[in-house]
Amino acid sequence: MGEDIRIKAKDGGGFGGYLAKPASGSGPGVVVIQEIFGVNQVMRGITDWLASEGFVALCPDLFWRIEPGIQITDKTEQEWAKAFELFQKFDVDKGMEDxxxxxxxxxxxxxxxxxVGTVGFCLGGLLTYLSMTRTDADAGSGYYGVNIDKMLGEAKNISRPLILHVATEDGFVDKEAQAKMHEGLDSHEHVTLYDYEGNDHAFARVGGEHYDEKAAQLANQRTLELFRSALA
Structure with missing residues (x-):
């Protein structure tokens, strides 16, 4: 359904992205923000899904400054080690520019x-949150974002709708971090946090160890409702 394209970087050069359009050929835009595994089949599948729902969807290669073209899975220890290595090297500020x-x-x-809205997962969940504090995105939906609790000071900059999907049993976002997120964001007029009771990190990653079809469908429906409303 989609195609690989090139995107011009603000500081010179360029990077890849996967673009998918709806059958109608037109619609609001959605930037799909990757996990720590690159623009892999999971991310491409999400991009295609959003296109099938009427959006012009684009998933950029945010690891290009470290190693372009990363497409790994969550299926082997070696790939997990590579993914965490990339995560540790990732420059969030440059990523937000991208x-x-x-x-x-x-x-x-x-x-x-x-x-244009943004939707992201894991690392991408954090970057979705930051897209609402640092970019001119029109709406955002972040799934189980990591380290958001450390960046709550930026919440004052949010002026457009943001929803965050929180897995209550998230192995990468502990209960203390979740409590800080609720404390810092529940009263924000533009932010809504949804808790997914009993779910672990990456509950919406199809084929993943913690995939939960019911929770994923609920989160995805909330995402579609947000975008259909905010991006109309």
Whole structure:
């Protein structure tokens, strides 16, 4: 359904991305923000799914500054080690510049209405949160984002709708971190946190160890409702 494209970086050079369009050829834009496994089949599948729901979806290669073209899985110890190595080397500030560049690019794609949301998972969940504090994205939906509790000071910059999907048994976001997120964000007029009781990290990753179809469908439905409302 989709195609690999190039996106121009703000500081020179460029990076790859996977673009998928709806059958109609037009719709609001959504930037799909990767996990720590790169623009792999899971991310491409999510991008295709959003296209099938009427969105012009684009998943950028945010690890390009470290190693372009990463497409690994969560199935082997070696791949997990590689994924964590990339995560440790990842420059969040540069990553946010690349997300803004992706938003800008997507707004110029033929068929995009100009409204652009962001959706991300794991590392991408954090970057989705930051996309609502540092970019001009129109809405965001973050799944089990890591380290958000350490960046709550940026919440004052959020002026557009953001939903965050929190796995209550998240092995990478402990109860203390979850409590800080609720304390810092529950009263924010533009932010809604949804708790998924009994679910672990990556409950929406199809084929993953902790995949929960019921919870994933609920989270995905909430994401679609947000985008259909905020990006109209």
């Amino acid at each position: 997300i803004q560049a992706t938003i800008d690019h997507l707004r110029g794609v033929d068929g995009c209405t100009g409204k």
